[in-house]
Amino acid sequence: MTGLSLLLLLKDSGYDLTKVAVVDPHFDGGDLARKWTTVMSNTPWSKTLGVITALAASSNLSSIQGRIQNMDASCTLVELAAAMRELTKGCLAATAQFQGLATHAEYSKADKLWKVAVHMSGEKVKEIQSRRLVLAQGSEPKSLHLPIPSIPLEIALDSSRLRSYVRPGERVVVFGTAHSGTLVVKNLVKDCSANVVNFYAGAQPFYWDRDGAYDGIKREAADIADSIVKGDACWGNGAYSLVPTDDMCELIRATKAADWAVYATGFSPRQSIQVSQDGLVKSALKYDGATGKLAEVSCAWGFGIAYPNRAPDGVHWDVSVAAFLEHMKRQLPQILCDFRNIL
Numbered sequence: 001m002t003g004l005s006l007l008l009l010l011k012d013s014g015y016d017l018t019k020v021a022v023v024d025p026h027f028d029g030g031d032l033a034r035k036w037t038t039v040m041s042n043t044p045w046s047k048t049l050g051v052i053t054a055l056a057a058s059s060n061l062s063s064i065q066g067r068i069q070n071m072d073a074s075c076t077l078v079e080l081a082a083a084m085r086e087l088t089k090g091c092l093a094a095t096a097q098f099q100g101l102a103t104h105a106e107y108s109k110a111d112k113l114w115k116v117a118v119h120m121s122g123e124k125v126k127e128i129q130s131r132r133l134v135l136a137q138g139s140e141p142k143s144l145h146l147p148i149p150s151i152p153l154e155i156a157l158d159s160s161r162l163r164s165y166v167r168p169g170e171r172v173v174v175f176g177t178a179h180s181g182t183l184v185v186k187n188l189v190k191d192c193s194a195n196v197v198n199f200y201a202g203a204q205p206f207y208w209d210r211d212g213a214y215d216g217i218k219r220e221a222a223d224i225a226d227s228i229v230k231g232d233a234c235w236g237n238g239a240y241s242l243v244p245t246d247d248m249c250e251l252i253r254a255t256k257a258a259d260w261a262v263y264a265t266g267f268s269p270r271q272s273i274q275v276s277q278d279g280l281v282k283s284a285l286k287y288d289g290a291t292g293k294l295a296e297v298s299c300a301w302g303f304g305i306a307y308p309n310r311a312p313d314g315v316h317w318d319v320s321v322a323a324f325l326e327h328m329k330r331q332l333p334q335i336l337c338d339f340r341n342i343l
Contacts, residue, residue, distance in 0.1 A: 001030045002136035002304030004084050005325050007091040009332055012056040017094035021128050023102045023118050027092070029081030031138050035154040037078035040220055042179065043320055046071040048080065051322040052087070055329045059087055074219060080321065098126055105133055107277045107297050114299070132335060133275075133300040135284065135307070139267035144175065148261040156184040156262045159191040166260060168193035168237065173254050176264030177205045177242075179217050182224040184262050190235035197254040201245045214316040269306035289317070292331050301335060303328055 003022060011017060028034060041048070045068050052059050064083050065071075075083075100120035107114050116128045141153040151172075155161045157180060166172060172188050174181055177200040188194040198205075206225040209218035217225055227235070228242065243250045255261070275284040275297050282296035289310035294300040303309075308317040309327040318327065 001032050001081060001084060001321065002324055002328075003134075004029065004088040004092070005321065006134065006136070006303065006328050007088050007095070008052065008056040008059055009325070009329055011091045012058045013332060013336065015336065017091055018096075020095040021098060021130060022092065022095045023098045023100060023116070023128070025099065025101055027097065027099065029078075029085050032077040033081035033085075036157065037076065038158045038160075039077050039180075039183070041074045041077055041080055041321075042218055042221075043322055044072050044074055048322055051325050055325050061087070084321075096128075098128065100124075100126065102273050105273060105275045105300075106279075107133075107275070107299065109278055109298060112299070131299065133297075134335075135273065135294075135300070135302040136304040137270045137272050137306050139269050139305045141263060142265045142268050143263045144261075144265075146255060146261055148173070148255060148258050150261045150263065153180060153184070153262065153264060156187065156264075159187040162187050163192055166192040166194050169195065170259040171195045171197070171254075171257055172260045172262060173258045174198045174262045174264060175245075176200070176266075177225075178215075178264065179221045181264035182206075182217060182221040182228075184264055185228075185240065186224050186235060188262075189238035189240050193237040194260075195239040196241070197250075197258075198240065198242050199245050199251065199254075200242065205242055205244075214311060214313065215319075267305060275300070291334070292327065301331065303331075 003024065007017065010020065026034065049061055049065065053061065064086060098118050098120065100118045102116050102118050104117040105114055112131065114130045114133045116130065116133065118126045118128060120126055143150060151162070151165050155165060166188065172194045174184055174188070174196055177198060181198065185196055185198055188196050206229070207213035207216040208222055208225070209216035210222065243254065245251060269285055271284070273284055275282050277297045284294065286295040287293060287302050287307050288295060292301045292303050292307055292309060294302055304324055305319055308319050309323065311318050
């Protein structure tokens with residue numbers, strides 16, 4: 001998804017997309033399309049499309065806008081991915097596309113060149129040469145090392161799939177009370193009739209966007225949290241309790257008795273690619289949160305959920321499609337300037 005967004009910005013800048021190589025295993029919009037299909041976006045259509053219009057003015061949004069009945073409503077993440085695929089279909093067709101996984105990238109300072117190894121189907125390995133490297137490999141949900149069967153977050157967020165895991169009355173511990181955690185809790189209690197213990201870290205379980213919390217919960221997650229605070233969390237035949245993680249006695253009791261665990265505690269970058277410079281292995285994860293530039297190698301940037309950008313307050317991190325677009329737009333002149341200087 002982030003890579004597709006960058007293509008929009010490159011096209012709008014007038015850059016020749018035939019000089020761009022795109023490596024992706026599926027070309028379907030990434031995790032938004034494959035994993036988080038039923039999850040509702042936190043951002044209304046009006047803001048997402050408004051940002052695209054402002055940052056990539058050449059984009060033709062008419063067909064997408066014509067299908068949207070309520071611009072103030074949110075959409076599922078798979079709908080957002082579908083819209084982005086439609087917008088970038090022409091951009092992507094102009095590039096060199098390699099369906100596979102980039103596993104290693106080596107930069108030569110003498111040649112001012114990246115060599116990227118791409119593993120494709122049939123054990124075939126393709127080498128791509130480029131003057132700069134942009135990584136957007138996505139992230140995986142964090143987890144804890146507990147001896148409890150765990151339910152993948154992508155399944156816990158899809159009530160129809162979750163019901164095949166959890167039987168009524170089973171005991172589930174859920175770690176996390178932010179956006180994902182609250183949605184999971186409702187799926188478990190309402191749709192699975194599970195008995196849920198929900199752990200939270202910090203001074204209070206919920207922080208709302210409406211109260212000024214920078215990354216506070218909103219929309220459906222905020223409504224669920226309101227119900228919990230009011231004591232209306234038993235939406236079905238399940239049970240629910242909210243426990244701070246510093247209550248060690250309850251944490252031990254709950255985890256020892258749990259049938260399942262769900263971890264909704266954030267994401268860690270995928271480490272699917274190794275980067276090196278002049279024969280020395282470097283970190284692909286260390287980067288400047290203000291610019292996205294990788295810290296240990298030359299002419300390389302990282303964007304998207306694997307490389308979230310610092311928010312304007314310098315404290316929080318931005319992780320929305322709109323925020324990623326704005327961040328990449330700010331960095332584009334430097335990326336293209338570096339490239340032209342190299343050539």
